[in-house]
Structure formats: structure tokens, C-alpha cells
Amino acid sequence: MPKRKNIVLISTDSAAVLTAKVAKELDVPVTEMITRTFADGEFYHAFPRDIAGCELVIIGNTHDDISHQELIDLITGARYWNALSVNVVIPYLGYSTMERAKPDSGEIPKGITRTRQIFRARPDYVAFLDLHSEAVLHAHAGEIRTRHIWTEQLAAEKIRQMQVDNFVLVSPDYGFSKRVARLAGLLDCPHTAANKDRYDVDKTIVGQLSGAVRGRTAIICDDMIRTGGSMLQTVDRCYQAGAVGVMVMATHLVLAGNARERFLEKGIGCIIGADTYPGTVSDDLLQVYTVAPVIADELKSYFRLQ
Known part of the structure; x- marks a missing residue:
């Protein structure tokens, strides 16, 4: 595989500190999203530059509902604006201990269902760190490259x-x-x-x-x-x-x-x-x-x- 270029690194709001550290290790600048909150509580996001044809890297946690939705918004937004590839790193996956439901319990295994929501936003690649269960790696139809990073x-x-x-x-x-x-x-x-x-x-x-x-x-x-x-x-x-x-x-x-x-x-x-x-x-x-x-x-x- 040839060396890839034109990498754009962004993050969700909650992962900004860690993303800055990763950027320093990579010697790649962080591209900060344009964000604001409307009076009714809705969130505005905009890419500050043209990302068409770029290899986009998003670092984001899903530790709460807002961060989970923000990550999905960034992935789908990158698809909308024609990023060449959308690559995601999730340092902490929310609901990761709920990867299966007990028989006849009616439980929703949100570790799986929420990870499927991320996959259905169509990223090309998703990496997770120290997962509670690797079951979430397989919560897609095989079209996404996943990676489990051990620390x-x-x-x-x-x-x-x-x-x-x-x-x-x-x-x-x-x-x-x-x-x-x-x-x-x-x-x-x-x-x-x-x-x-x-x-x-x-x-x-x-x-x-x-x-x-x-x-x-x-x-x-x-x-x-x-x-x-x-x-x-x-x-x-x-x-x-x-x-x-x-x-x-x-x-x-x-x-x-x-x-x-x-x-x-x-x-x-x-x-x-x-x-x-x-x-x-x-x-x-x-x-x-x-x-x-x-x-x-x-x-x-x-x-x-x-």
C-alpha cells in the first residue's frame, strides 16, 4: 500500500487534550472544528477547511450521549463533504460492558447497538483502545476495518x-x-x-x-x-x-x-x-x-x- 498523504486530524470536544498529544507525536497539526451552541441547545459544527480528498482522522470518546452523537455527526459530515477516507480512534468506548443481553431479559446490549450506530455512519477504519470485550469489533457487515490497540x-x-x-x-x-x-x-x-x-x-x-x-x-x-x-x-x-x-x-x-x-x-x-x-x-x-x-x-x- 502506498504512503498516504494529506492527513487532517480533528477531535470531538471531550478528546481535545489527548488529540493534541497525538498531534505532537505525529507532527501533524490539529484542525479545530468550528462549533457553537444555539439558544435551544442544538450544536453547530463546521469544518474550517475543505476536506474533500483528505484522509480524515477523528479521535473521539463515546463516554456520554453528547459525545457519542458528536462523533457520529463528524463521521457523517466528513462523508457529506467528500473526505477521501474517514478514520476513527475511540480511546474510551461507552457502554462497553454491555456487549450482550441475558436471555429473556429484554436488555438492550448498548455496547453492540451503539457501536453499530458508529459503523453505520460509514467510517473506513475504527480503532479502539483496551476494549472490555472484542465482540464490538464484529458489529458490522465486514466492510469496515477495525483494530484493537492494547496499551x-x-x-x-x-x-x-x-x-x-x-x-x-x-x-x-x-x-x-x-x-x-x-x-x-x-x-x-x-x-x-x-x-x-x-x-x-x-x-x-x-x-x-x-x-x-x-x-x-x-x-x-x-x-x-x-x-x-x-x-x-x-x-x-x-x-x-x-x-x-x-x-x-x-x-x-x-x-x-x-x-x-x-x-x-x-x-x-x-x-x-x-x-x-x-x-x-x-x-x-x-x-x-x-x-x-x-x-x-x-x-x-x-x-x-x-
């Missing part, structure tokens, strides 16, 4: 920088244990898993944990922290199994409601994560690394820029 290398480097001694990685459930095993392989450290069962919306039960954590600092790893319920139960299980300290790590730091306070009350002084969720920055509790390098590397490879 384990960045997470491993962040843990190395923190110079934690004698640690073990812990998965809060067996479903995530393969991912934790890959990270443990990068760090050359042991790993183990607890047993988690979900019995209601945002409610889980975490079972017993092996003695692999005894005498070590446990780093509990997951793809996201929403309310922190299963993580906090796993903290208790780690201490019961003999851990001398506990840290927490997840790619997507949603931390809804009073999740931060609950972790602090449990004695957790460090949560490691990425800047995929809008507004996530380092502070006294959070140690945040940026995913901009892996997004930039993926785009360089895709557009044959290196």
Missing part, C-alpha cells in the same frame, strides 16, 4: 518507573486473567486471579484469592474502574491472603460517583491508569500515563508514515 507496554513502563518492589499482579476475575498474564510477562513478575460474579448492575461478588500475594505488594489490574466495587472487594481479598500492600491499576479511570473516596477510605493511595477517559490527570491519588504514543504509532503504521 500493556505503556502500563508496564509506568510500573517500572514507580520502582515497586516484590509485587504480584492480580486480576479481579478469571475473564481478565489472560490480559494480566501478558502484562506480567512484560514485567517478569508473578500473577494470580480472584473469582468474580456479577449479580446486578454495578454489583459483584469477589471470591477467595490464592496465597501468591502473601508477603508481596499486590497490584490489582482491570480494564476499567467505574464504581470500584469489585476492585475494593479484591483489595480485601488481597489483604486476607497476606499481601503487605495493595495498589490498583486500570486503563480507563471512570471513577463514577464517590469511587475516589471509597478507595481512599480503603487505604489505597495509588491508582495507576491512562488518559483515555476525559478529564483524567495525575494528582495525589492518580498516576496517569498517556496513550498518545500507541495511538500515534498505530496511525503511522496505518498511513505508512514510517
Whole structure:
């Protein structure tokens, strides 16, 4: 495939900070959309330049309804104004834990249905970061190129920088244990898993944990922290199994409601994560690394820029 040129990089409003970091990695300017809000609450968007014949890259999260619709508007707008290709990177996919419905429940599996809405806007390429489930990759008819970008290398480097001694990685459930095993392989450290069962919306039960954590600092790893319920139960299980300290790590730091306070009350002084969720920055509790390098590397490879 020949090297592609004439790349235009834009973002949804909520992804502007991360997009600026990606632009710096790519040495490509960000093209800022013209936006305003009408008195009745409707949103105005306009491309500030002619995008006909351009390779358009849109970086956008779908963490709330407004951002989800904005991303669809940008994709369909790019088609309307004849972009040569429309390429999307979604650092955080909303509703990603709702990728399937229980039999006879009447539930709407919005992880799938909303991703289908994005695909039906006809992008050429969509990349996701650290998905909860890869089922969403296949929620189209085969005409869209999809990509799942893993960020384990960045997470491993962040843990190395923190110079934690004698640690073990812990998965809060067996479903995530393969991912934790890959990270443990990068760090050359042991790993183990607890047993988690979900019995209601945002409610889980975490079972017993092996003695692999005894005498070590446990780093509990997951793809996201929403309310922190299963993580906090796993903290208790780690201490019961003999851990001398506990840290927490997840790619997507949603931390809804009073999740931060609950972790602090449990004695957790460090949560490691990425800047995929809008507004996530380092502070006294959070140690945040940026995913901009892996997004930039993926785009360089895709557009044959290196």
C-alpha cells in the first residue's frame, strides 16, 4: 500500500487534550472544528477547511450521549463533504460492558447497538483502545476495518518507573486473567486471579484469592474502574491472603460517583491508569500515563508514515 498523504486530524470536544498529544507525536497539526451552541441547545459544527480528498482522522470518546452523537455527526459530515477516507480512534468506548443481553431479559446490549450506530455512519477504519470485550469489533457487515490497540507496554513502563518492589499482579476475575498474564510477562513478575460474579448492575461478588500475594505488594489490574466495587472487594481479598500492600491499576479511570473516596477510605493511595477517559490527570491519588504514543504509532503504521 502506498504512503498516504494529506492527513487532517480533528477531535470531538471531550478528546481535545489527548488529540493534541497525538498531534505532537505525529507532527501533524490539529484542525479545530468550528462549533457553537444555539439558544435551544442544538450544536453547530463546521469544518474550517475543505476536506474533500483528505484522509480524515477523528479521535473521539463515546463516554456520554453528547459525545457519542458528536462523533457520529463528524463521521457523517466528513462523508457529506467528500473526505477521501474517514478514520476513527475511540480511546474510551461507552457502554462497553454491555456487549450482550441475558436471555429473556429484554436488555438492550448498548455496547453492540451503539457501536453499530458508529459503523453505520460509514467510517473506513475504527480503532479502539483496551476494549472490555472484542465482540464490538464484529458489529458490522465486514466492510469496515477495525483494530484493537492494547496499551500493556505503556502500563508496564509506568510500573517500572514507580520502582515497586516484590509485587504480584492480580486480576479481579478469571475473564481478565489472560490480559494480566501478558502484562506480567512484560514485567517478569508473578500473577494470580480472584473469582468474580456479577449479580446486578454495578454489583459483584469477589471470591477467595490464592496465597501468591502473601508477603508481596499486590497490584490489582482491570480494564476499567467505574464504581470500584469489585476492585475494593479484591483489595480485601488481597489483604486476607497476606499481601503487605495493595495498589490498583486500570486503563480507563471512570471513577463514577464517590469511587475516589471509597478507595481512599480503603487505604489505597495509588491508582495507576491512562488518559483515555476525559478529564483524567495525575494528582495525589492518580498516576496517569498517556496513550498518545500507541495511538500515534498505530496511525503511522496505518498511513505508512514510517
